[in-house]
Amino acid sequence: MTDAPPIIQLDHVSKIYGGVRAVDDVSLSVAHGTFLAIIGPSGCGKSTTIRLINRLIEHDEGSIRISGEEIRSFREETLRRRMGYVIQSGGLFPHWTVERNIATVPVLLGWKPERIRDRVTELLALLQLDANRFRKAYPHRLSGGQQQRVGIARALAADPDVLLMDEPFSALDPITRNALQASLARIHKETGKTIVFVTHDMDEALRLATQVAVMDRGHIVQLGTPRELLHAPANDFVRGFLGAEDRGLRLLAIETAASRMRPVNGLAAETPAIAAGSDLRQALSEMLATGQHALRVEEAGRVVGELYLDDLVRL
Amino acid sequence: MRILRGPLPWLLLLLVVATVGMPATKPLFHAMFPALDRPMYEQDSFTALMLAHLWLAGVASLVATIVGVALGIFVTRPAGAEFRGMVETVAAMGQTFPPVAVLAIAVPVMGFGESPALIALALYGLLPIVRNTITGIETVPADTREAALGIGMSRFQMLARIELPLAAPIIVAGIRTSVIVNVGTAAIASTVGAKTLGSPIILGLSGSNTAYVLQGAILLALLAILLDVAFERLAMWLGGWRRPA
Numbered sequence A: 001m002t003d004a005p006p007i008i009q010l011d012h013v014s015k016i017y018g019g020v021r022a023v024d025d026v027s028l029s030v031a032h033g034t035f036l037a038i039i040g041p042s043g044c045g046k047s048t049t050i051r052l053i054n055r056l057i058e059h060d061e062g063s064i065r066i067s068g069e070e071i072r073s074f075r076e077e078t079l080r081r082r083m084g085y086v087i088q089s090g091g092l093f094p095h096w097t098v099e100r101n102i103a104t105v106p107v108l109l110g111w112k113p114e115r116i117r118d119r120v121t122e123l124l125a126l127l128q129l130d131a132n133r134f135r136k137a138y139p140h141r142l143s144g145g146q147q148q149r150v151g152i153a154r155a156l157a158a159d160p161d162v163l164l165m166d167e168p169f170s171a172l173d174p175i176t177r178n179a180l181q182a183s184l185a186r187i188h189k190e191t192g193k194t195i196v197f198v199t200h201d202m203d204e205a206l207r208l209a210t211q212v213a214v215m216d217r218g219h220i221v222q223l224g225t226p227r228e229l230l231h232a233p234a235n236d237f238v239r240g241f242l243g244a245e246d247r248g249l250r251l252l253a254i255e256t257a258a259s260r261m262r263p264v265n266g267l268a269a270e271t272p273a274i275a276a277g278s279d280l281r282q283a284l285s286e287m288l289a290t291g292q293h294a295l296r297v298e299e300a301g302r303v304v305g306e307l308y309l310d311d312l313v314r315l
Numbered sequence B: 001m002r003i004l005r006g007p008l009p010w011l012l013l014l015l016v017v018a019t020v021g022m023p024a025t026k027p028l029f030h031a032m033f034p035a036l037d038r039p040m041y042e043q044d045s046f047t048a049l050m051l052a053h054l055w056l057a058g059v060a061s062l063v064a065t066i067v068g069v070a071l072g073i074f075v076t077r078p079a080g081a082e083f084r085g086m087v088e089t090v091a092a093m094g095q096t097f098p099p100v101a102v103l104a105i106a107v108p109v110m111g112f113g114e115s116p117a118l119i120a121l122a123l124y125g126l127l128p129i130v131r132n133t134i135t136g137i138e139t140v141p142a143d144t145r146e147a148a149l150g151i152g153m154s155r156f157q158m159l160a161r162i163e164l165p166l167a168a169p170i171i172v173a174g175i176r177t178s179v180i181v182n183v184g185t186a187a188i189a190s191t192v193g194a195k196t197l198g199s200p201i202i203l204g205l206s207g208s209n210t211a212y213v214l215q216g217a218i219l220l221a222l223l224a225i226l227l228d229v230a231f232e233r234l235a236m237w238l239g240g241w242r243r244p245a
Helices: A046-053 A076-081 A098-102 A104-108 A113-126 A144-156 A174-191 A202-208 A226-231 A236-242 A244-253 A280-290 A309-313 B008-032 B046-076 B078-096 B099-110 B114-138 B142-150 B155-192 B198-206 B210-238
Strands: A008-017 A020-030 A035-039 A061-066 A083-086 A162-166 A194-199 A211-216 A219-224 A273-275 A294-299 A302-308
Touching: A008 A046, A020 A046, A020 A061, A020 A219, A035 A046, A035 A202, A046 A061, A046 A162, A046 A194, A076 A083, A076 A104, A083 A144, A098 A104, A098 A113, A098 A144, A104 A113, A113 A144, A144 A162, A144 A174, A174 A202, A194 A202, A202 A226, A202 A244, A211 A226, A211 A236, A219 A226, A219 A236, A226 A236, A226 A244, A236 A244, A244 A280, A273 A280, A280 A294, A280 A309, A302 A309, B008 B046, B008 B210, B046 B078, B046 B114, B046 B155, B046 B198, B046 B210, B078 B114, B099 B114, B099 B155, B114 B155, B142 B155, B155 B198, B155 B210, B198 B210
Parallel strands: A035 A194, A035 A211, A083 A162, A162 A194, A273 A294
Antiparallel strands: A008 A020, A008 A061, A211 A219, A294 A302
């Protein structure tokens, strides 16, 4: 890493509502390209924290800096146009087409029409939305998942440094949520954007994030990688939030079959196979469902390795 | 020509023909009211009355719209929120007074003529516009507002690009109510000396000349229907994005 300042830096930040410290002495440093999930129960201050960063709420104590610059040195609008913002309901503008919605910030920034058009085309492709079908559609014609895809495209439109997301997938059904999580993981990989993502769903946080901050009553209780959290929860609160009885399964869920497989050693061709990118929890599930101790691991239709039950159990 | 398919251009044509051609129907009114010596109102031309009526109701509605929308916007801003109760009360009072009473009070102060009528009508038309502007802006969902600010619109940009366009159908419904009421009430303004389509009606009523009443009333009714249809059109156009594709 370089010596560049962290893209987002919170130092001893507090927000007080009528004597209650909704966010209490939070310090946080987010390096460029991090996918940070802030997780905690309702009312723990996670949504307040994300709004402090784009100044939808002003903090009372401490300092918040973006790439080393105090956020209050910017005009609010300038600051927010540098950060994409996605909310739970999508918040699309109902009287504007998908194209106009996505173009919101570029239009505010005065981009040329052809540049905006090209950018919208690019983003529709990135979010896997068919341009012919959706470009001129109004939001009420879209499903919840499609609306949220447009919401993410709108947030990314002006290529912001940071993407702030407030429980973006909480209102979606499990299948749609799963598809959007996969899309977001891909977008994070492809664009290298710094993402701050608020959620109350631990599986979602562990699946997507490179860093997880667990909050409780305004404090950050633990900050670490998904692996660090699962191996060494800081206290009972974090352990409880990780789901005491699911912790082992969640550990399996953050590693891929490819990471634990052995070289090909002649497993019978009728042995069930799974994709190399599947996580170990899916592998275990497949073993349980088929009654096998071993699976073949496939990538692009080729067998690339073998995975045994013993491989899953080892820490 | 899509516009020709609706009733709007035909109504307009009918209104113009009826206004300009009213004197030509004199024989008809002679036949209908044989007892009357003069069954056709001829003190002023109907075209002049129609234009004066439109001017009076139009200016009053324009003033009511500008003031009403501005007040509605003001009291839904954080800075104006504390004036909201007062504005709503005053606007409601404006409508509680019968327009005739407002006219009666205005005349001693301002004299006979158009001015007291304008004041009375503008005041009377204010309430539906203020009320609907407030309601319209308040029906914009909180998350739409949060998204607008959150992605970097200024408060003014949010008002101009999001809140007002989304509130427009409701605001226009308020203006429609106000205009229709004003067009009808403007007729009463001829009691204080303003020339309107009410002039033949008032004169006819006081002189037991049913033909005069009929002539004024026909034109007034046509005008009200035309405006109502025109607003219907405008509302459909404003809410176009709601229609299924």
